[in-house]
Amino acid sequence: GNSVTQMEGPVTLSEEAFLTINCTYTATGYPSLFWYVQYPGEGLQLLLKATKADDKGSNKGFEATYRKETTSFHLEKGSVQVSDSAVYFCALIGSSNTGKLIFGQGTTLQVKP
Amino acid sequence: GAVVSQHPSRVICKSGTSVKIECRSLDFQATTMFWYRQFPKKSLMLMATSNEGSKATYEQGVEKDKFLINHASLTLSTLTVTSAHPEDSSFYICSAQGTGGSNEQFFGPGTRLTVL
Numbered sequence: 001g002n003s004v005t006q007m008e009g010p011v012t013l014s015e016e017a018f019l020t021i022n023c024t025y026t027a028t029g030y031p032s033l034f035w036y037v038q039y040p041g042e043g044l045q046l047l048l049k050a051t052k053a054d055d056k057g058s059n060k061g062f063e064a065t066y067r068k069e070t071t072s073f074h075l076e077k078g079s080v081q082v083s084d085s086a087v088y089f090c091a092l093i094g095s096s097n098t099g100k101l102i103f104g105q106g107t108t109l110q111v112k113p
Numbered sequence: 114g115a116v117v118s119q120h121p122s123r124v125i126c127k128s129g130t131s132v133k134i135e136c137r138s139l140d141f142q143a144t145t146m147f148w149y150r151q152f153p154k155k156s157l158m159l160m161a162t163s164n165e166g167s168k169a170t171y172e173q174g175v176e177k178d179k180f181l182i183n184h185a186s187l188t189l190s191t192l193t194v195t196s197a198h199p200e201d202s203s204f205y206i207c208s209a210q211g212t213g214g215s216n217e218q219f220f221g222p223g224t225r226l227t228v229l
Contacts, residue, residue, distance in 0.1 A: 004156075032216070042218035043117065043206070044157075089156070098162075099216050100143060101208075105156040 002027040002094050006104035009087075013080055013111050019105045021075040021088055031094030033057075033066050033073040036089040038106075044089065047075075063095075080111045117141055117209050124172035126197055127229055134192045135224075135225045136207030139214040141210035142187035147218060151204040163190050186214070 007022040025031065035047040035057070048057030053068035062077045073090060090104040116139040126132050136146055144165050149157040161177075163169040163184035171177045179201075181193040190209075194201055204225050208218035 015136075036220075041222070043119075043222040044208075046217060093216060099210055099218070100148075100159055100162065100217060101147070101157075103156040105154075 004104035010108040023090035031092040146190040
């Protein structure tokens with residue numbers, strides 16, 4: 001079945017550091033890929049998405065590229081801020097497009113001033 | 114826009130009692146709502162998918178008689194945990210999908226259930 005694997009956290013960085021959170025997936029066909037962010041005390045919010053191979057999703061300085069050849073969708077940001085501290089979830093919806101999201105285990109990011 | 118609320122945000126109950134959690138789409142109509150369960154340091158696990166006016170579709174391994182889901186209107190779905198036990202303690206999250214063509218889900222802030 002479909003699955004998503006994220007790098008283990010927590011990830012602790014200093015402000016303005018470069019961020020990479022790895023995400024790989026297993027799925028048949030061409031799933032849609034997502035990154036969600038959960039700030040403390042809030043619900044999950046869609047951060048960015050990509051729906052086909054080689055698409056790059058971007059938002060708020062974050063980027064992720066849909067790599068079919070490596071089945072990956074790594075999240076990157078060039079310069080993190082304290083306000084980026086949150087839990088990040090990689091997710092997919094399978095090519096059958098039932099709307100069911102399959103989540104990775106989440107990666108906690110803590111950015112220190 | 115696209116705000117989803119959950120009530121209550123936190124509930125503590127005694128073992129054997131039932132607890133109802135509400136999920137509302139505040140500024141849009143949601144034909145489909147999803148219920149997830151999140152364990153500490155673990156991912157969200159889809160429990161069931163509910164469509165307005167029809168029976169919920171439960172994921173494998175989820176007891177439908179224990180987790181009753183009702184989606185009576187386009188803005189409200191409820192999850193009732195019946196005869197709750199300590200192992201049901203968890204963080205329950207709902208999401209709502211709008212009536213447009215997009216498959217984007219909008220998430221509620223979650224409900225922390227503690228069963229004593």
